Amino acid sequence: MWILARRGLTRRPIRTLLTTLGIVVAVASMVIFLSLGEGIRKVFNDELGGIGPDVQVSLSGFTQGFAPQPNLPQSTVGDIEKLAPELGITRVTPVIMSVRGSLDPSQSAVLYGLPAEQGINAVFSNVAIAQGRLLRAGDSGVAVVGAKASTNLKLSLGSTLRLNRRSAVKVVGILAKSGGLNDSFIFMPLVTMQAAEGAQNRVSMVAVKLDDPKAARRVADQLAKTLNLEAQTQGDFLSFADRALKISDAVRFGISLISLIVGGLAVTNTVMMGVFERTREFGTLRAIGARPGFVRELVLTESLLLSLVGGVGGLLLGLVGIWGVNLYTQNLAGFDAAALTPRLTLLALVISLLLGLIAGLLPARSASRLSINEALGRV
Amino acid sequence: MSAVSPSALLVTSSIQLQTEALSRTYPSGDGQITALRPFSHTFAAGMTSVVGPSGSGKSTLLNLLAGFDTPSSGAVRVGDTDIHSLSEAGRADFRLKHYGFVFQSHNLVAILSAQENVEFPLMLAGVPPRERRERARALLSQVGLEGRTHHLPSHLSGGEAQRVAIARALVGNPAVLLADEPTGNLDTRSGEIILELLTRPAREGKTVVLITHDADVAALADHHLRVRDGEVTVER
Structure with a gap:
């Protein structure tokens, strides 16, 4: 046959x-x-376990996509910190995010602001520095650039990156290539980015680390109920x-x-x-x-x-x-x-x-x- | 794959072929055309020639005997079996087991070699490859084509291809061999070889029905039928 x-x-x-x-x-x-x-x-x-917070609190969840608008009052950080001992929260990190778009995809990057004193590792445990240094307490007007963003935007140590007409930051560090999404991120101190975005005392979300990540679902539900906000786990993000x-x-x-x-x-x-x-x-x-x-x-x-x-x-x-x-x-x-x-x-x-x-x-x-x-x- | 038992093909059988008031009419406009008038006959072992002019009903008779066409009335019996009472698949199995066919054109499968063409009915019957190869080679040797087993039909002459067709018809050791103008497309010498090959099974006691319009070819048969305007008569 x-x-x-x-x-x-x-x-x-x-x-x-x-x-x-x-x-x-x-x-x-x-x-x-x-x-x-x-x-x-x-x-x-492959990567979310290494890059994301256990729980993230925002005003409207994932409905605004990957980088929510900075419309959450920063006072939320204090509200969450008050609940920290009860819910087993080890770290609370306010984050402001913005996507720097361009007609040329290679010129796009994600701008990511977080408290300089907490450092990038507060949210991204897998990043390592290749040149220069990471963020540190007291930093302002500086940026640490992901490996891919550095190549695509032609940023080297000491380069100046214009965020908009009024603001610019100086590159003080370039991250080692991780092969992940954060290679296209540009990290800067929270205050610097809030100033550039005109979003003083407002954040995109609050990242929460737990001593027991398995409790993320329970903690997220509790936070959402108590603060009347949206709280998502990594699992929520993955399913979204x-x-x-x-x-x-x-x-x-x-x-x-x-x-x-x-x-x-x-x-x-x-x-x-x-x-x-x-x-x-x-x-x-x-x-x-x-x-x-x-x-x-x-x-x-x-x-x-x-x-x-x-x-x-x-x-x-x-x-x-x-x-x-x-x-x-x-x-x-x-x-x-x-x-x-x-x-x-x-x-x-x-x-x-x-x-x-x-x-x-x-x-x-x-x-x-x-x-x-x-x-x-x-x- | 057919459900015919392989061993069933290897036993020489002699089964009677009979028609009982077999007729065929076709609708035509408001009326009907009679292609074959009621015909009852028992085909004796040996070769029976069926002669008649074109359009007389010879091919209709062969189509009905083979089960290619359905009669308007009557029956074709092979042994105890009315072949037209069988299902389509049942008739296919029955043909595989009891019939061999030689057409005017050799009708070999163009993509199969001479040997594969001869093996084909055995393959359908589920005969193991080695056994069917041996039987096909033996048959091709009997028809004088032992050196042409791997040739495609397109590389064979008309006479050689018709000899392969005869080998294919005989490989299952059928009781009934139906040949429709088997020498019609051949030169005289090739035609003589083909007729000689067809008379062998007739001498062995098989029922060979040979349709021809050639009186010289018909003269080689043991029994004779004549068809004219759908009427079949036995000639003595």
Whole structure:
């Protein structure tokens, strides 16, 4: 059966090759599109434990996205500190965040202000200095720059970074490359950033460290209830990010579905043409004793074989595409945005086979229902 | 895959082929065209020729005998089995087990070699690869093609391809061999070889039905039927 199917496909090699290429491109585009979600998911899962606070308190949770507006009164810090002994809170860090956007993605960075005396390690335990120094008590008008931000914005020790028309900071330290999101961060003292943003006594959120991170859910609920604010754990952030990624996955899958449908139609066309061309041959097979089911399986096998080869080829081309995407995002932000995970590999192969199955159903049905007389030209 | 027992193909069998008031009509406008008038006959072992002009109903008769077409009335019995009472798959199995076919055009599968074409019915029957290879080679040797086993049909002459088709028809050791103008596309010498190959199973006691419009070819048969305007008569 496999030999017959394989030779059936190779009898018109150019047509088969072109159809296979159609599937290769369709599957590759799906793999590349979906690998973006997988890569970002991987970055979040791998790094959040090292970078995020156990609990973060803000005015409106994640509804404002990754960097909330500085609209939370700084007095919240005092309110939380009062509850610290009762809730097992070891550190309370006010944070102000802002995204410095640009039409050129490589010129974008996240500005992150936190109390200089607490230092960057208060929230990001995994950062290390490469050049210069970290933030320290009494600092003002200075910045410590992530490795990628330093390269992209061409900032070196002693450089001046303009935050806006009125404010500028001097670079006093450059962080070692961590391979994570914070490579694109620019850290500065809370007061400096509040002044630049015109947000005196206001913060984006308050980061809370616990002596027992497992109690984060309970503490977050307690803080939210007592302070009438939003309090999220790392798990909340991950599930928020996961929800966002799932929506994004669905949109990207929808886009790739178009190319998959086109690929499927190409398979149907190729297999159907093969059936038309081999009408007499199928009639002969039926005449000498092949059941209708045999002919149906033969045509379906051809369709599945075509899709499987296309699927494997699509995965390989997808890998090349992922490599290209990662080359770009590594250069841009210092992390791999795309990843080919086992579940994506499996999904691509299953979708390819499903595509072959659906595309082959109509030709297989036609072939198995041929009248022997008509197929052999005996009427 | 067919459910036919492999061993069933290897036992020489002699089963009677019979028709009982077999007829075929086709609708045409308001009326009907009679392609075959009711015909009852028992095909004796050996070769039976069916002669008649074009459009007389020869092919209709063969289509009904083979189970390719459904009769308007009557039955085709092979042994105790009315082949038209079987399901589509059942008829396919029955053909595989009891019938061999030789068509005017060799009708070989273009992507399979001569040997693979001959092996094909055995593959359908689930015969193990080694056994079917041996049987196919033996059959190809019997038809004088031992040196051409790996050639594709496109690399064989018309006569050689028809000999492969005969080997394919005989490889399952069928009781009934149906041949429709098997020499129609061949030169005289190749035609003689094919006829010689077809008379062998007839001499071995199989039922060979040979459809032809050539009186010289028909003369080689043991029994003779003539078809004219759908009416089949037995010639003595």
